[in-house]
Amino acid sequence: MTARKEISYSEAIGEIEEILTRIENEELDVDELSLKVKRVASLIRICRDKLGKTEAEVDKILKEMDEDTE
Amino acid sequence: MTARKEISYSEAIGEIEEILTRIENEELDVDELSLKVKRVASLIRICRDKLGKTEAEVDKILKEMDEDTE
Amino acid sequence: MTARKEISYSEAIGEIEEILTRIENEELDVDELSLKVKRVASLIRICRDKLGKTEAEVDKILKEMDEDTE
Amino acid sequence: MTARKEISYSEAIGEIEEILTRIENEELDVDELSLKVKRVASLIRICRDKLGKTEAEVDKILKEMDEDTE
């Protein structure tokens, strides 16, 4: 669980794109497919979480900045 | 039974193709034929099962992803 | 009778072709001819039987396959 | 008579051919000649009988085969 959390956003995107390319080029065996789809889904969830978290943080900071400005 | 289940999808397809090639090249004796046809039918069933299962799994994952998105 | 049944399809075809060649090349004595023609007739019958039986089986399997699909 | 009947078709043909060759080469005296001609005629009769018998048998088998095919 910990290892998975430590994947960086761009690494995750990189892995997603690699798997997608392989799916698109039909390089994947049917046996692997559901595993890989699961992996992509999990990576996308990770990315989404990261994005969500970052957005929340950034929003907070930007709001504080705006308050500073006024 | 177990051993048969462990054949991969692409191995199965490979074996089918090999049998077909041998039929095309008339390398097969009629006596062997019904055995081989049985084998092909079994392999196709295996592939179909795998596909079906994979499809169901993938569909499930993709549906979950959609729910995540909404 | 048992021994005769164990001849394989291709062996049968091979023997038929061999006898035919000998007949065509007139390597056979007239005395042998009727024996050999009898043999060919019997072999052809064996092959036909084999074919018929196998076809029935294969048809059954293919029908089952088709039913699987539907 | 028994011994004569046991001559095979090809032995008969062989003897015929031998005699005919000798006749052609005029190795035979007129006196021998008529003896040999008699012999050949007898041999031909034997062969014809054999052939007739064989033909009847083969025809029967072939007819059966044809019937099989239809």
Next chain:
Amino acid sequence: MTARKEISYSEAIGEIEEILTRIENEELDVDELSLKVKRVASLIRICRDKLGKTEAEVDKILKEMDEDTE
């Protein structure tokens, strides 16, 4: 804290602009983003403070100068 206070105004502006460029060119990983946004916010605050302080000081000096002149 002390080290951060010692950054010069132009260094701060330079760092802000560098981060902005990297954000614009999407060179930043999402993971880094909130950190960098925080950094920019902090740098902007530093710059604002410096500007405010300088303005107050300069105002004071100029006022004194005006009083001198009269």
Next chain:
Amino acid sequence: MTARKEISYSEAIGEIEEILTRIENEELDVDELSLKVKRVASLIRICRDKLGKTEAEVDKILKEMDEDTE
């Protein structure tokens, strides 16, 4: 104090003009600004003092000159 008093008018003007040029060319960091403004203010004060207040030292030299003559 003495060192500061010894700055000549043209040195003062020169220094002020140099600072002004650097301000106009925006070569000055915001951090330096208040220092430089302070310096300009101080230079102007020195000049104004010299313009409006009698310097005892100069008077002394003049007096010495009188003694010279006699």
Next chain:
Amino acid sequence: MQQEKVTLRELNLRIQQVIKTGLPEPVWVVAEISEIKIHSAGHCYLELVEKSEEEEGPVARARGIIWAFVFRMLKPYFETTTRQVLREGLKVLIKATVEFHELYGLSLNITDIDPGYTMGDLALRKAETLRRLEQEGVINMNRELELPPVPQRIAVISSEQAAGLQDFLDQLHHNPRGYVFYTRIFPALMQGREAENTIIHAFNRIFRYEEFFDVVILIRGGGSQADLACFNNYRLAYHIAQFPLPVITGIGHEKDESVADMVAHTALKTPTAVAEFLVDRVSAFDEHLSRQASLVSEGVMSILQSEKQKIDRITRIFSPLVMHVLNRRKHSLARSVQTLQSAARKLLTGKHHALKDIRSRSAHQFRLLFRTERERAAKLTWQTVHSGRQFIRNAAMRLEIFEKTNRLTDPARILGKGFSITYHEGRVVRDSQILSEGQSIQTRLFRGTVSSRVERTGGGEPGNTPGGDHQKDKTQHKNKTK
């Protein structure tokens, strides 16, 4: 030797008579005034000389007098016209009657002086001085010195009693802005014979304090009778031009400009004007300071303003930029989701199709195989039938040929056609030559045999008679039958 003796008075009266007749009219004489004295009664006594370029001392000398009633008129006219005091050293053109008094001797009674001549002469001398200064390369030296922005320490060369000096000092020290000026008077005579030397002396004293002073002021008290002659002199002008401190003059007249004015750093008309100039300069500096101060403050304010705007702009663009980047990431993630869905479905559909293909290909292959095999069986059957029948047909045909050959070969069949066979001693006769006359031969016919004897033989070569062996035989046989 008779000597006529006259008294001195008689002689003088005679000279008087000679001069009166010899020079009855007044004459215009060019001369230089070497001495001038004004009598208490208002008469003016002059000593006139002529100097030569070559010789030391004068080459001619005469006394002159301007009677008070003439002098009262002549002096102001001359001085106002030439702006020169009538004084020693001045070259003049005078109108004089030569008079000889028995008691006082020769004297020129001056009735008029031409100011135009003196002016021309002065101008000539001024021009000469300037040319010399220029040749020596000093004429612009003082003018090229830089006047300090604040000429605060001032060396004043002036006559201590001059009213102009007081005006100057008053105006300088009581300036309205309260600027401090440090002045030091270096007294000198500003007119007359000693003026030049005392001024030069004053310059020399100031030179000792060169480092201290900012500027030298050369002023002269007012008075319309100002005598400017010394300020045109070469020596003074040379000192001024070469002086290391800027020299400002306030000696000028309304119309004339002296050489001193021309070589000085700045020439002004009056001491008051000089004071005003100095105060103005300091005031200008003061204003420059104020201007610089306001420029600095404007510059700093503008920097601060533009920095504020920059920060504001950064703040303004920052949040949309970050949001934009995040949105793009979101979109690209959403795109990935879509790609995943479509690619996975496409892959699965593809696999389905492939599987279906392979299935139908299998069925097809199987059925094709059966068809092939059936065709083969049929072909084999047909081949068997065909070959079998062919075989029997061939065998039958062969037998037929054999039979035909055999039949043709049968000797009985030939004999039937009329041929016969001849034997001799039990052997078949083929050649007539083996037989001799009288020998017995047997002839076999189709039916029965004939025995006979040879009469004669003929025809040896079988080639004699065209035809085969049979024919030959036939011939033989015919021969025999005959």
